[in-house]
Amino acid sequence: MHDGEESAADDGVAVRKRRKGIYILPNLFTLAALFGGFYAIVMAMNGRFDMAAIGVFCAMVLDSLDGRVARMTNTQSAFGEQMDSLSDMVSFGAAPALIAYVWALNGLGRWGWIAAFVYCACAALRLARFNVNTAVVDKRYFQGLPSPAAAALVAGFIWLMTELGVQRGVDDWLTWRQITWIMFGFTLYAGLTMVTNVPFYSFKDVQMKKSVPFVVIVLIALGIAVINIHPPIVLFGVFVMYGFSGYVIYAWRKSRGQQTSVISTSTDEPDERGLHK
Numbered sequence: 001m002h003d004g005e006e007s008a009a010d011d012g013v014a015v016r017k018r019r020k021g022i023y024i025l026p027n028l029f030t031l032a033a034l035f036g037g038f039y040a041i042v043m044a045m046n047g048r049f050d051m052a053a054i055g056v057f058c059a060m061v062l063d064s065l066d067g068r069v070a071r072m073t074n075t076q077s078a079f080g081e082q083m084d085s086l087s088d089m090v091s092f093g094a095a096p097a098l099i100a101y102v103w104a105l106n107g108l109g110r111w112g113w114i115a116a117f118v119y120c121a122c123a124a125l126r127l128a129r130f131n132v133n134t135a136v137v138d139k140r141y142f143q144g145l146p147s148p149a150a151a152a153l154v155a156g157f158i159w160l161m162t163e164l165g166v167q168r169g170v171d172d173w174l175t176w177r178q179i180t181w182i183m184f185g186f187t188l189y190a191g192l193t194m195v196t197n198v199p200f201y202s203f204k205d206v207q208m209k210k211s212v213p214f215v216v217i218v219l220i221a222l223g224i225a226v227i228n229i230h231p232p233i234v235l236f237g238v239f240v241m242y243g244f245s246g247y248v249i250y251a252w253r254k255s256r257g258q259q260t261s262v263i264s265t266s267t268d269e270p271d272e273r274g275l276h277k
Contacts, residue, residue, distance in 0.1 A: 023075035029066035030080065030087050033059040037091025040155070044099040052099045053159030057235065059091035060148040085127050092147035093123030096154040097187070103158050104183040107176075115184050119154070119191035123147050126194035141199040145243060149200070150190035153243050156236035157186050163232045190243070198246040199253075 036059030043052035066084060070076045097120040105112030126147055133143060161179060174182075227234045253259070 022079055023070070023073075023077055025073060026066045026070035026075050026080050027083060029062050029069055030083050033062035033066065033091055034087040035059075036062060037087070037095040040091070040095045041098055044095075044102045049099065049103050049158050050162040052095075053155040053162070053232075056091065056095060056099070056151050056155040057159075059087075059095075060152060063088060063091065063148055081131070085131060088127055088147055089124060092151035093120050093127070096151040096190075097123075099158060100154050100183055100187050104176075104180045105187065107180050108184060111184065112180075115187045115191075119150075119187045122191035122194045123150065129195070139204050140202055141249075142202050144196045144198060145190065145193040145200055145246060146202075147194060149239055149242055150194050152235070152239040153190045154183075154187055156232070156239055157183065160232040160236045163230075193243065193246070196246075198250045200242070200246040201249070 036055045040052040040055030040059070043049070043055060063084070066080075070080055097116040100119070101112060101116040105116055108115075126144055129143065
């Protein structure tokens with residue numbers, strides 16, 4: 001072998017690419033969130049709708065942590081982003097739709113599964129739009145209701161009714177037929193609001209690393225105490241308020257003549273201008 005060939009071989013060994021790995025920590029949170037959605041589906045199939053709702057809420061908490069953990073540890077990756085979207089589709093798209101259908105919507109025949117499918121389809125559309133708009137959306141707001149909050153509306157209503165002892169075929173302060181149609185309305189509202197352009201505050205401008213006044217810690221402690229009084233009522237109430245807050249922000253901006261869209265003007269895609277107002 002000539003010297004030139006030997007040096008080329010040596011260079012080939014030297015520049016051999018390292019195998020790409022996967023960051024464990026943030027993806028553990030994502031997998032745990034995915035398990036929460038899967039657990040919710042299994043519990044719904046077994047008739048444990050309270051545990052199914054709790055599974056969705058646990059998935060929501062874990063989903064809120066994986067991104068923060070990735071940023072804090074500088075372990076963001078394209079794989080993690082795709083994994084997070086797939087996990088969200090199961091936990092906040094398919095799981096709430098299936099739980100709502102098994103719990104009540106199946107009693108409405110075709111209207112029931114149509115409502116469940118509309119929710120599931122809107123969750124997929126919302127996640128796909130979120131992935132392609134990350135570079136042009138105002139980070140302070142979500143474009144449309146975020147899928148975890150939509151899932152909390154659907155699962156929270158089921159959890160609340162289950163805790164209050166409402167059962168199929170039992171007439172109480174509301175008949176089961178009325179509750180079924182309320183579930184139908186919540187499912188459609190949550191699904192369709194996900195694909196609107198209504199702005200919902202994202203809380204992403206809250207800096208966790210900055211110091212805060214002592215009173216903030218006191219308020220957080222009080223908030224935890226209030227939630228523990230009756231978690232289904234408090235959590236459902238919080239997400240109902242958040243679920244309507246976007247329309248309040250939209251109306252307030254409209255009344256002041258401000259731009260209601262959270263999509264910034266993109267210089268790379270001029271054909272998109274004006275489509276999101």
